Amino acid sequence: MIEFVSQSKKSNLILFVHGFCGGEATWRNGGGRSFPELFSDDPEISEKYDIAHFLYFTKLLNLFAKAGKVSTFVKRMFRTSHGKLASNISIEEIGSLLRTEIRFRLQTYDNVIVVAHSMGGLVTKSAITKDIEEKIPPKIKLFISLAVPHQGAESATFGKLISDNLQIEGLSPLNDFIHRINDEWLKTSLRPTTKYFYGVHDSVVKKTSSVPIDKEKSDAISVDEDHTSITKPESQSSTTFIAIKQIILDFENNDPGISALxxxxxxxxxxxxxxxxxxxxxxxxxxxxxxxxxxxxxxxxxxxxxxxxxxxxxxxxxxxxxxxxxxxxxxxxxxxxxxxxxxxxxxxxxxxxxxxxxxxxxxxxxxxxxxxxxxxxxxxxxxxxxxxxxxxxxxxxxxxxxxxxxxxxx
Structure with missing residues (x-):
């Protein structure tokens, strides 16, 4: 579940969390370089941060499942080498897997900064709210939200008509899961510092969903991107890369986090x-x-x-x-x-x-x-x-x- 891009026993980690039907390729630009690799090449970031991916299974496997047309052959395609059948699980359950990885595989890190795209942001929010609910100090201290459907995605409503995929259901506007984690998120003042990025050309997750109602004006950052390009800066001179790097460095210098307690x-x-x-x-x-x-x-x-x-x-x-x-x-x-x-x-x-x-x-x-x-x-x-x-x-x-x-x- 955790794949390192750079690992040299730093005390801090930048963790990239992809979205629905995504993976490592989510972050890779047209030139073959990925967002995490651009960070690992940056001396100011690489000096203090290890960099990794959180990878989880997410495929549009259940297309037309409600019409009974899921193929046994398609299922077999995604069977692992150990004979374990990989399948889509709920966003909340993926959040639990993220908590497990942080607890046991990332326990040596003092601070984790999450850069999450789309559904990956809901996975992250679920993990954070569960930690707070169970009175576990969250290790995630900064959450950078890239085109995350905090209020759900309208396109998921149409997806539910042709698929019983649990992840599509969790992305639907105003579903029980979205409502519950937003309610829990707003209840506590101990959630991590969060910055909300949205693409002005994003037709998948609208601004009204990617910038939630609990924001401060300084937390909402618009970039000249769409839902896909927001995760693929072409170089270290790209606005998205510069903005996220600056937020991380500013946070590091002015950390108001839990350690202040x-x-x-x-x-x-x-x-x-x-x-x-x-x-x-x-x-x-x-x-x-x-x-x-x-x-x-x-x-x-x-x-x-x-x-x-x-x-x-x-x-x-x-x-x-x-x-x-x-x-x-x-x-x-x-x-x-x-x-x-x-x-x-x-x-x-x-x-x-x-x-x-x-x-x-x-x-x-x-x-x-x-x-x-x-x-x-x-x-x-x-x-x-x-x-x-x-x-x-x-x-x-x-x-x-x-x-x-x-x-x-x-």
Whole structure:
């Protein structure tokens, strides 16, 4: 399934994924040079990237199948040397095969950049959304979409009349598969950076389908090509080649990817000193070391929150905050009834419970939020004047006003 064009143990890979009835020839121009080979000849790309194809079986085998005219002879033509009968499988299943290849054959790569054409883009989207659904950090960090029918291809509707090919069915506008992966794609803010190319002469996949509704204006790139020529730049001076190369180099220099979600360190010890959650800790005589840890957790919670801006993630975050508030309330109840002897141990008890319940009561479908972020979310709650979260038994609105007045007077 993976065929390398160049392989020299780089940490990054550019992976080409062809479309319906395609293969290695999808990328080969009239002069016999392929798009991947042009990349391997480019010193700026080849210095940092290995290059490969993802190949899968896709043929128009089932033509006239609905009329009962599929030939046994045609089937035998595509029987493998091992006697295994190759057949068309669904786009979703091909996406699962891509995930398998990435997991087991491409596991040494830190980052994978996918250049996908037509149906290959739907294969790629299916693989990415399945990773996110199963809480697996996607290895695909940049997705370059070339004439991909994100809303389906009208020509596939006519193809269904003469064929029961599963791939044609998956390409039809508004079919269940298209609708489902688009819905999943829009639900998460953790999908990879995506650039949408469309050919102005493409009569197979129209602009309205190749540039989906979730795009930003800067993501849509028009080129003077049709559905076939968009994959076959004649040389390194071709606009499509130059544009995709520049996108890869720009992404490499300004990667906002998942790696940016690493745990952040507090650089300034005085940071957040005037924040309400810190004043509450100080008023409870919490040790300086513990206050610093709370600041750092708060920093990470504030940082990661900006990645989750869509409606679905916001609802999940709201539910998670409710659960964290409940964890605090349970510990605070023990504290006011002398089950916990002091404020420092109250805070420790809440933090320890968050760690203990991270994958149980506090489990969330939002990727990459861990126990440290959840501890920080506790202090985000404490930082709100509307939240009654204290580390002393006599915490009240009067105490809050007193703290705020004290800060303003300094």
């Amino acid at each position: 690493e745990i952040k360190q507090l650089e300034d010890e005085t940071e957040f000193d005037d924040e309400l959650f810190v004043l509450k800790l100080i008023s409870a005589d919490i040790h300086n070391t513990t206050v610093r840890e709370a600041k750092e957790a708060f920093l990470n919670a504030e940082y990661i929150r900006k990645f989750f801006s869509n409606t679905s993630d916001q609802k999940r975050l709201a539910e998670l905050y409710k659960k964290i508030r409940k964890v605090y309330q349970n510990s605070y109840t023990k504290y006011i009834h002398d089950g916990i002897p002091n404020s420092g141990l109250l805070l420790a008890d809440v933090h320890e419970t968050i760690i203990k319940e991270d994958k149980v009561f506090l489990n969330t479908f939002i990727l990459f939020i861990n126990a440290i972020h959840k501890q920080g979310m506790l202090h985000q709650l404490a930082n709100s004047e509307d939240e009654n979260i204290w580390w002393v038994k006599d915490g009240s609105a009067d105490s809050l006003r007193s703290l705020i007045t004290e800060v303003k007077s300094e």
